[in-house]
Amino acid sequence: MNKLMKKIMISVVLTGVAFALYQNFSLMPEYQGLNEGLSNYIIKSGLNDTGSLNLITAVLYDYRAFDSLGESTVIFGAVSGIVLILSRKMLPVSSKGLSFIVKRALGIMTPFIALFGFYVITHGHLTPGGGFQGGVILAAISIIFSIVYGSAFDYRRYSPQTKTLFETGGALTFLGLGLAGILMEGAFLQNLGFLTAETGTLISAGSIPYINIGVGFKVGAGLAIIFYSMIQKTFEEDF
Amino acid sequence: MAVLEIILVIFLVFSALMAVYFDEELISIIFLSIFSLVLTALYLLHKAADVALAEAVIGAGLNTAIFMSAISQIRHGDSD
Amino acid sequence: MFNNLIFIILFMLGFYALIMKTNLIKNVIGLNLMEAAVFFWVIAFSDIGGEVAIHKMGEEVTKFNDPVPQALTLTGIVIGASTAALLLTLIIELNKFSGTIDRDQLEGLND
Amino acid sequence: MDIRILLLILVPLGTAFLIPFIDLINAKLRRFFVLLGILLESYLIISIIINNFQQLKNGEFFLQYYLGGWHPPLGITLAMDALSLVFAVITALSLFLIVIYSIGYIGHHEGKYYVLYFLIAAASMGAILTADMFNIYVFIEMLTITSGALIGFKRTQEASAAAIKYLIYNVLAGLLFFLGVLIIYFNLGTLNMADISQNFASLESGIQLFISAIFLTAILIKMGIFPFLFWLPKSYDTAPSPVTAVLSGVLSKVYIYIFIRIFWTVIGFETLEALNLNVLLLDLALLSSFFGHVFALQSNNIKRLLGYSSIGHIGMITAVIMLNTEAGFYGGLLHIISHMFMKAGLFVACGYLLQYTRSHAYRDFKGVGIRNRSVFIAFIALLLSMIGMPPLLGFASKWYVLMAFLEARSYFGAFIVIFGSLTAVIYYLRYIAKGFEEVKLTEDDLKEEIYSRPLLSVLYREKIVSFITYAYTAIIVGFGLGFRFFDLPLRMSIESLMNVERYIELVLGG
Numbered sequence: 001m002n003k004l005m006k007k008i009m010i011s012v013v014l015t016g017v018a019f020a021l022y023q024n025f026s027l028m029p030e031y032q033g034l035n036e037g038l039s040n041y042i043i044k045s046g047l048n049d050t051g052s053l054n055l056i057t058a059v060l061y062d063y064r065a066f067d068s069l070g071e072s073t074v075i076f077g078a079v080s081g082i083v084l085i086l087s088r089k090m091l092p093v094s095s096k097g098l099s100f101i102v103k104r105a106l107g108i109m110t111p112f113i114a115l116f117g118f119y120v121i122t123h124g125h126l127t128p129g130g131g132f133q134g135g136v137i138l139a140a141i142s143i144i145f146s147i148v149y150g151s152a153f154d155y156r157r158y159s160p161q162t163k164t165l166f167e168t169g170g171a172l173t174f175l176g177l178g179l180a181g182i183l184m185e186g187a188f189l190q191n192l193g194f195l196t197a198e199t200g201t202l203i204s205a206g207s208i209p210y211i212n213i214g215v216g217f218k219v220g221a222g223l224a225i226i227f228y229s230m231i232q233k234t235f236e237e238d239f
Numbered sequence: 240m241a242v243l244e245i246i247l248v249i250f251l252v253f254s255a256l257m258a259v260y261f262d263e264e265l266i267s268i269i270f271l272s273i274f275s276l277v278l279t280a281l282y283l284l285h286k287a288a289d290v291a292l293a294e295a296v297i298g299a300g301l302n303t304a305i306f307m308s309a310i311s312q313i314r315h316g317d318s319d
Numbered sequence: 320m321f322n323n324l325i326f327i328i329l330f331m332l333g334f335y336a337l338i339m340k341t342n343l344i345k346n347v348i349g350l351n352l353m354e355a356a357v358f359f360w361v362i363a364f365s366d367i368g369g370e371v372a373i374h375k376m377g378e379e380v381t382k383f384n385d386p387v388p389q390a391l392t393l394t395g396i397v398i399g400a401s402t403a404a405l406l407l408t409l410i411i412e413l414n415k416f417s418g419t420i421d422r423d424q425l426e427g428l429n430d
Numbered sequence: 431m432d433i434r435i436l437l438l439i440l441v442p443l444g445t446a447f448l449i450p451f452i453d454l455i456n457a458k459l460r461r462f463f464v465l466l467g468i469l470l471e472s473y474l475i476i477s478i479i480i481n482n483f484q485q486l487k488n489g490e491f492f493l494q495y496y497l498g499g500w501h502p503p504l505g506i507t508l509a510m511d512a513l514s515l516v517f518a519v520i521t522a523l524s525l526f527l528i529v530i531y532s533i534g535y536i537g538h539h540e541g542k543y544y545v546l547y548f549l550i551a552a553a554s555m556g557a558i559l560t561a562d563m564f565n566i567y568v569f570i571e572m573l574t575i576t577s578g579a580l581i582g583f584k585r586t587q588e589a590s591a592a593a594i595k596y597l598i599y600n601v602l603a604g605l606l607f608f609l610g611v612l613i614i615y616f617n618l619g620t621l622n623m624a625d626i627s628q629n630f631a632s633l634e635s636g637i638q639l640f641i642s643a644i645f646l647t648a649i650l651i652k653m654g655i656f657p658f659l660f661w662l663p664k665s666y667d668t669a670p671s672p673v674t675a676v677l678s679g680v681l682s683k684v685y686i687y688i689f690i691r692i693f694w695t696v697i698g699f700e701t702l703e704a705l706n707l708n709v710l711l712l713d714l715a716l717l718s719s720f721f722g723h724v725f726a727l728q729s730n731n732i733k734r735l736l737g738y739s740s741i742g743h744i745g746m747i748t749a750v751i752m753l754n755t756e757a758g759f760y761g762g763l764l765h766i767i768s769h770m771f772m773k774a775g776l777f778v779a780c781g782y783l784l785q786y787t788r789s790h791a792y793r794d795f796k797g798v799g800i801r802n803r804s805v806f807i808a809f810i811a812l813l814l815s816m817i818g819m820p821p822l823l824g825f826a827s828k829w830y831v832l833m834a835f836l837e838a839r840s841y842f843g844a845f846i847v848i849f850g851s852l853t854a855v856i857y858y859l860r861y862i863a864k865g866f867e868e869v870k871l872t873e874d875d876l877k878e879e880i881y882s883r884p885l886l887s888v889l890y891r892e893k894i895v896s897f898i899t900y901a902y903t904a905i906i907v908g909f910g911l912g913f914r915f916f917d918l919p920l921r922m923s924i925e926s927l928m929n930v931e932r933y934i935e936l937v938l939g940g
Binding site: 007010014017018021022025026028031032038039042043046047053054055056058059060064067068071074075077078081082085086127128132199200219226229230 | 324327330331335339364365367371374375376383385386389390393394398401402404408409
């Protein structure tokens with residue numbers, strides 16, 4: 001009875017909240033794009049300013065690069081927290097993994113997945129994608145390995161220390177490029193002018209591709225660490 | 240275009256409903272993954288390619304893997 | 320109008336799962352649904368019928384979709400994924416001690 | 431363009447990034463490195479104050495930094511006025527003291543602990559210094575994730591449950607904040623705080639109300655005001671003592687700063703008044719304060735009690751700030767400073783006192799005062815300051831708060847201040863009396879207790895821990911005698927807070 005009352009009350013509250021939200025959202029005027037302000041400027045002169053064809057990458061790694069630094073710091077913090085909470089000294093000894101055919105097929109596919117990941121990372125300023133998306137694809141390789149070959153395979157090849165090295169290396173690359181911006185151009189995370197080449201080529205857009213590479217390594221290694229920390233306990237019980 | 244969008248939106252709401260409705264966690268997670276895929280398609284329809292790519296790799300790929308690895312080690316019922 | 324309705328349906332579904340479901344994993348799923356609802360609304364609202372905000376070499380496009388909300392949403396998606404991972408980690412750790420992930424049973428165990 | 435305010439964020443961030451490297455090379459260097467980082471941070475703060483002291487005195491203090499070389503409203507701008515300076519100084523001082531305390535307290539997983547700690551430092555500095563709405567969101571999420579992980583640091587069932595609760599509430603608040611920022615962007619096309627402030631009045635009142643309500647919900651959850659206070663005591667209880675000191679000493683104050691920035695600088699108090707939200711908020715905050723003190727009365731756990739009392743004090747601070755008078759700001763800001771030192775000091779002292787007890791419960795508090803007499807006296811001094819005894823800092827700040835309430839003829843507020851002090855006398859005296867109760871323990875009992883407690887609370891360097899407790903007590907006593915010291919910075923910060931046009935002009939024009 002008590003539970004039913006609670007359910008009814010919460011449903012009433014939820015309906016009320018939904019109604020209030022709907023009322024308020026219908027107040028919002030139809031968005032027609034803005035004739036002045038941030039987005040208009042970026043659409044007009046984003047290409048000239050940054051040399052990046054992809055304007056979203058231009059926003060992420062040039063106009064608002066500090067946000068991206070904060071964002072990768074959030075992942076760094078999450079990784080540290082997860083490793084702290086789940087740290088166990090147990091080495092994951094694996095199950096045998098899937099069948100021979102699957103392993104062979106994956107062996108053929110892996111280079112292409114890695115290639116796609118690197119493509120997404122390095123072409124962040126030309127096509128959709130960038131450090132974050134490509135980094136997740138790289139982490140996915142690690143995840144697929146642990147499913148198909150059994151978890152110890154990837155673990156033995158790339159120890160947690162290596163992954164940590166990649167992760168902090170990526171973060172420090174980002175920070176270092178920012179400091180280089182202070183030294184060479186005068187402001188933190190300013191686009192490095194001397195790296196700019198002809199627009200539309202791979203080595204254009206100043207420091208954006210290099211930041212992308214740093215972020216890609218950071219995110220990939222960090223997410224792989226998260227995944228490996230989370231599957232460790234299963235194997236502890238297998239003993 | 241509009242028809243495709245409506246179909247996708249119906250799928251979206253349906254998969255979200257199912258993800259909430261089922262008590263079994265595994266089914267919920269699979270529906271959440273489907274939800275992310277449909278959302279990816281909708282992002283593409285709305286001309287947001289970067290967000291679509293991010294949603295595809297993070298929402299449908301990584302989140303599913305993390306959720307699965309979480310439920311694979313959760314024991315039920317035996318409180319000690 | 321249409322998008323607002325979808326946003327509210329998804330948001331409320333997520334909120335319902337967060338409040339009413341006692342299973343902690345379902346709560347995290349609810350949180351994810353709420354995040355997805357917000358991000359979907361942002362993208363759908365900022366769609367003004369233009370092209371993807373990427374220049375193509377040798378082509379002049381006059382109308383782009385606003386790139387700034389998309390960049391902000393990307394940040395939000397990544398942050399949401401890392402919070403979900405941290406929450407699930409804590410749930411695993413909680414389950415190791417209590418053997419349950421049911422909120423009602425946990426209330427009884429704690430105090 | 432003053433690079434030091436950028437370095438205030440980058441130094442802790444770089445320290446956090448480098449600690450895993452140092453761990454790989456030689457883990458013994460870590461502690462030295464941590465100290466180096468925090469000393470550099472303190473040096474930066476001190477040099478900012480000394481170099482700009484004249485401007486500070488004339489009320490012209492303002493520093494800013496354009497990230498990426500983009501001038502506002504295009505890119506992200508860091509801005510520091512007198513209000514941010516006051517918050518940055520007290521935050522840095524707290525962080526400095528608690529880092530030294532952590533060196534004495536944390537004996538396990540030190541590497542990851544310091545990484546998360548320095549990320550909190552970087553994020554709180556960032557949230558204080560930035561002048562960009564979305565940047566605040568990023569830093570808030572950073573604070574949420576790092577502090578959530580640290581609440582689960584003890585790795586017990588209670589700690590994990592508390593951390594999950596904390597994270598769910600705070601992620602929800604962060605999501606609402608994101609929605610609010612995006613709605614502002616869709617209406618005004620900008621993310622710079624000064625630019626938003628300039629144009630906010632031109633919006634329709636319905637949308638103004640909507641945006642204010644969303645931000646209000648988000649920040650009230652973060653601060654722990656009445657309808658959303660349920661995550662707070664549990665997480666304060668289960669986190670290790672230095673983390674609790676950070677949570678109550680730094681995080682809640684950073685959220686109050688964000689609250690002030692958003693509702694005075696960005697949205698503007700006139701808007702709140704026009705929407706009739708200020709009266710509602712004032713009553714809500716006072717109610718929250720009342721409930722905090724009442725819950726504290728029935729609490730049987732010292733750390734949870736301190737958490738409830740934090741709710742009471744933060745509600746009081748919010749209420750007195752909501753009066754929007756000069757006296758209100760003076761009392762509120764002074765009480766923020768004094769509460770920061772008192773609460774952090776109390777948690778720090780608790781970490782020392784509760785090292786030999788099985789739990790934080792009331793019955794286990796027996797005999798604590800006899801075993802560690804000098805630290806317990808410091809603890810009592812801090813408690814008396816919380817109550818508001820005359821020569822201590824708590825008295826001065828509570829006096830100004832009371833005067834502000836009486837001046838504004840808000841008698842309910844004045845009643846809450848006195849009620850808080852009176853209930854505090856009751857619930858603290860209980861613990862002081864219990865602490866001096868004689869306990870007959872044999873050697874074996876003591877040994878058994880030591881081995882039964884979780885490994886993490888073992889203190890390695892008791893001297894450092896007790897020294898920091900004395901330092902906090904010295905601050906309370908010293909500044910309590912000389913609370914006029916805060917007169918200049920508080921007047922400066924109130925002036926810069928009330929003068930929104932000047933802030934807009936400096937951020938956009940400078």
